[in-house]
Amino acid sequence: MTAATVSPSRSRQALGRWKLPIGVVIALVVAYALLYGGVIYQSHVLSIPTTAAKALDQAQQQMINALTIGAIYALIALGYTMVYGIIELINFAHGDVFMCGSFVSWWLLTTLGFSGAISNPVLLTVVLILAFAVSMVVMGVVGVVIERVAYRPLRNAPRLAPLITAIGVSFILQNIVFVVVSNSLINSPQILPNPIIRFGPISIREINLFVIVLAVALMIALQAFITRTRLGRAMRSTAIDREAAQLMGVDINTTIALTFFIGSALAGAAGVVQGLYFGITVFNIGFQAGLKAFTAAVLGGIGNTTGAALGGFVIGYLEVLSSVYGYGQWSEAAVFGTLVLVLVFRPTGILGQQTADRA
Amino acid sequence: MTAGTDVAGTTTSAGDAPAILHAEGVTKRFGGLVAVRNVSFDIPEGSIVSLIGPNGAGKTTFFNVIAGLIDPSEGFISFLGERMVARSVRAWAEPFFWLAPSVVAAVVGIGLGSVGSRVGLDVAVLAAVLLLIVSLLTAIVRPPWYVRLLIRAGVFRSAKPNEVVNRGISRTFQNIRLFQNMTALENVLVGMHSRMRANLIDSAFRLRRHRREETEMREEGRRWLAYVGLEGRDDALARNLPYGDQRRLEIARALASHPRLLLLDEPTAGMNPVETSHMTALFGQIRSELGITILLIEHDMRVVMGVSDRVTVLDHGETIAEGTPEVVRANPLVIEAYLGKGAAS
């Protein structure tokens, strides 16, 4: 069996049923504290007095920022980690699938003639569902096509071949959009109204809430699919041992295609979210986002969906943290520095099984 | 005893004959499954010892432990009286040794910078980078003093395959793992890698050491090919050799590193009786002519009975019998393991 597996149960095995939630809570608290420290630090450096209440408020808002961007990274990271888990391929094109997804939703919403927020809740819901459905399906299909055309023929070739192909595909997608659609930033309609919602002490904007909840929901759905359904089991068995799975009557090609479909669909969803949250898209957002998402996947333990989600949030948090402490221009360095350190001290990532690589 | 002494401690062979390799209570678990359970045995110098057992007995796992591919869960293996393979202790701590010096330098640098010494800062930054490079290289080359330092700090890292080879153990694989797209001679030359000394500079500028070594080694390589019966096939690609020859080439490649102990993993698997007998003859030859100790894995008892001095039988990861072939053959447990319950009676 390979270290890379789509099964979440292993991580539970490694951590114990309750360690994960507890760990998450502790991590949240620590993260919050660090942000608070950052705010205080800044006001100290700029010698602008601030009150504890104000600082707490700030830290909370920054936490929300981190969770939101983290959610987007997490959604992309899931696709990476699933594909890696099942065919051990770094699908460099995945980031650009995400980019295409954002363009699909942009195209849909603009052709439907929406530009700003939709006040009518019913219409809003319908449009949202439509946007996500279309973008996810289209991107899913694109993902399957990519796999069929570019990766399947190379399944038994040396490792290097599909990796290079993946890079090629990434550039093809990016430049098709660049040449055909737009070579600069374009507005994407933000159809969600943006009021502040309050839960007791916590106040959060609707868009942030929407993004976080949606991402978490999709992740839970994915977990359920992988662990509960027959196809999910097929995916896991394929990930663990392709030959054996084949012997057990699992249709490898379909399973792998399915994996690509789901992964790409999630990236498509992330694309829609990007449009709704930032209100812009551009042909080259895929590269950076994809890079960070993959870092997230490795960080969480490549092949481990829970880990990928976690990694996504960690990356998002690191970016926010670096800007909170006033070192925003170093955020990328911080992200990749962390990656290297994790690989040195815990090669299998946060939730991967602890096994040192030999040979 | 403390980790330090535990790690540092070497052992004397339990057996009466001088043991070249000594395994003590070796156990390997995978998750819940126990592949090898508490196996201890000795390989006397200059003998041919066979490790046999039905499929799933854990022979190959044990083999991989010796070869340094897997760390045992418990127990250890010492070679020539020196602990070679054992469960790694505090391996996670090692990276700290790489980072410590440069971190110190960096801290000093920040200190100097904060007191406004720009030059000091620059120098310290430079020092930090250089120190990091040096310590990383040390960690990879692992000079003795570094290993000793680690042991004193209670860090023990089990030998890696290449280190096992350098200590004088070489192996073949059950499923042939030649370098398929290299020629037969090149395969053997790779086998000699650990003995060759030419470094980057020598090779880049074709210095004498490189030239001498290359000619010598190619000469010797051809001799090895001839020894296993592959004369004249130097330039044949490994992938184009017939199955039997590939097996022989693997042995030649293993011998090329001048091992003291040769590990053969089912070397006759998939051979016809004629090839098998030739192969078996070769083992005897290697032992008698080259004085190389051999550990042989087989699940075909008939193969080993001819050549082996001692036979150890594994079943479900446990030693169920040990001794001379005759003794083992007579052992009801063995017969049962091979032929199933009731066969003994």
Place this chain on the structure above:
Amino acid sequence: MTSMLASNPTIREARSFLRRHQSLSILISVGIIAALLPIVATVPPFSGFGNQRDFVGGFADAGVFVLLALGLNVVVGLAGLLDLGYAAFFAIGAYTFAYSASGYTGLDVPFWPMLLVGAFVAAMFGILLGAPTLRLRGDYLAIVTLGFGEIVPVVFLNASAFTNGTNGITGISQPNLYGLFGIHGFGFTNPWLYYFTVFGIIMLTTMILYRLQDSRIGRAWVAIREDELAAASMGINTVTTKLLAFAIGASTSGLAGVFYASKLATVTPDQFGFTVSFTALSMVVLGGMGNIWGVSVGAFVIYEIQSQGLKQLNNLVQTARLPTLHLGPVTIDWATINFLNYQYLLYGLALVLMMLLRPEGLFPSRRRREELHEVDIEPSEIEPSEIGPGALGGEP
């Protein structure tokens, strides 16, 4: 079939002759090429694209990419490691020279020794990056190098205290022959000097790389690429060997960086983005991984296509005044197409098609052809958790 060739006596003769007089033959052939190129530039149709000096200047720049490709070939082609942050070492080499020979630091170290220093510094950083990551599974290397390639420009951009930030370092001094052949500073107007310099560098690099390729180290690289586990079990320290490949690749890149910096006389962080790494990778892949001649030619051809071919294609199409096509809804007005915009698209397509149809590249190395066309699953390098009871094809 190759074995047949190999066993064919005359060819073996030729091979062994080449092996014996390899360096000489490299010197001669590279020399001939260097002499021919400027002449080719003066004959139609090339003479129509620009005058000889322009071509020579272009060749000098192409030489930089040839060097990059040669170095990357060691990492990707020989050792089989995917390095996506290759431009970082290019940048490090360039900045090294910028520091040691510009008004920014006030130093003025001569160009020639700095070639070696730049190579050395780049190699050091190669080790710095490789040492912690080369112990890991191969794929991690791809992503870590990619990240590293992103970080290095960021560092040069943001560590303004050390690097003059986004303005970069200007006024870098040119190579100088101190009156040898009556030449002093190379200056900015004469491309010939740079042309010959870069070809000299390429000549030496090629020679050394060839020698390494069929040495103990070269064999170890190929062995690791073919079957890392078996290589380790034959006593090869896979980490140091891979690190060596990585460092040599980096040093070649650093060498190119030094030359580049002194030719351009200015370095800024945004010259060393991922596009450089990607271009170099395309060159190696298209040229034929593992084949020194192949990647050199590949690099040269691709660079010329990029700097000359596409432009000429534009002119051709626009002067040809092709009729506008109406394919149903799609309308293709040839005059509006700027082929320069399609460059990356072409690279991407080329990479994919190459891998699918002709993975050994346009100019394959014998070994790579064998390897990349085998259909059976090659023994994948051992994964940590792969070592189960009876891993390595043992019993379940």
Place this chain on the structure above:
Amino acid sequence: MKAIRLGALAMGSVLAFSACSSAATPSPSASGSAAPSSAASGGGLAVKIGIELPMSGGEAPNGVPAANGVALALSQIQVPGFTITINQQDDAVNGVHNANQGAKNMQTLANDPSTLFVVGPYNSNVAQAEIPVSNAAGLMQCSPANTAVSLTKGAAAVALRATNPSQIAYVRVATTDDNQGAGGADIAYNLVGAHSAYVLDDTQTYGVGLVAGFTAAFKALGGTIVGSASPPDTTTDFTSYVTTIQGLNPPYVFFGGVTTSGLGLFRKQMAQQGIANIPFGGGDGISDGSAATTSTFLNIAGPAGDVSTYSTVAAIHDIPNPTAFSSAYKAMFNTDPGGYSAPAYACAQVFLQALKAVGTGVTDLATLRSKIRAYVADPANKYDTVLGTVGFDANGDTTQHTISYYKFDPTTKDWAFVKQRDFVADPIPGLATTP
């Protein structure tokens, strides 16, 4: 400069239109630029004017309108005794400006004896690579767009002229970032009345230089910088920066950078987090056209680009007869002028006047080239251009130090001219302005 990606507009009347409108079809205008000009002037000595700009990929919107400006100038102005054609070079590689390509192009132009003058480049780091070449070759180049101070002033500039330290071979019609930064500070302190400000830069040459200029001037005026940040130009998520600013709640935010670095997005996210009321200022990098045009700052900032958004343009606003130029341009290329069409046109005018002045009777191209360089480099000479009267000081910087101020006008959804200020005639007290 990396600046002014989509162009600072020299004329209020043209301000509404953006270079981006020609983005869709870069090459027809690019190729078209050569055709009419060669047809233009009558017989005589055949000479060339070089154009060295990014013409392909994402940067076509920067280079093409400028190149068209030159072509327009050649078609309108004749120099008796000379046939002037264009030697067109493109410094974009893979659609991104490339310093090495720029230097190579400059050598190509220098190697062509009939090329007497070069218009370009567009980006500062390309200029850094080209100035040593043009300086060594004695070929005068005129940049319509570079505003980085270090190109003409200070030790760095001297290093660029290493080959012939005494000889100026690079002039520009755009004024430098320190003046433009001063303009931004002037707006913040005097127009808005903010006595403290939060500054951001996009880590790129233009943004950093602009913020440096702003900071110096703002402090000279007596203001304080409450904080600063440098989000990389690849940033899409500015929320954390916005939140920080929200906490500090400064009376003014100045962001040095260009629309493609995400300034519009930043403004949009300020609104999203409910602090659009904080006045926002930027340089000509954001005055790239009305909200009606895709990909402009105002277009991306959306409704957020509200009444309190300001920008400056490193060029004079009141120029002689603005409409004539834009209509002539539209007539020739049936698209509206880009931000740098007029400055490029002005560069061409400089060349043509120089040619008129020194060209008569000279047949040796080398002499002609050096004469023209000397003429343009001479601070004594003044030129009557589309930008008004222009001259170059000892460093090659334009003597036109006028900065125009613009403010977002919610009714027209476009920039509206506020005022302009000449920072030589009317400098900020206590601030050492150029020259």
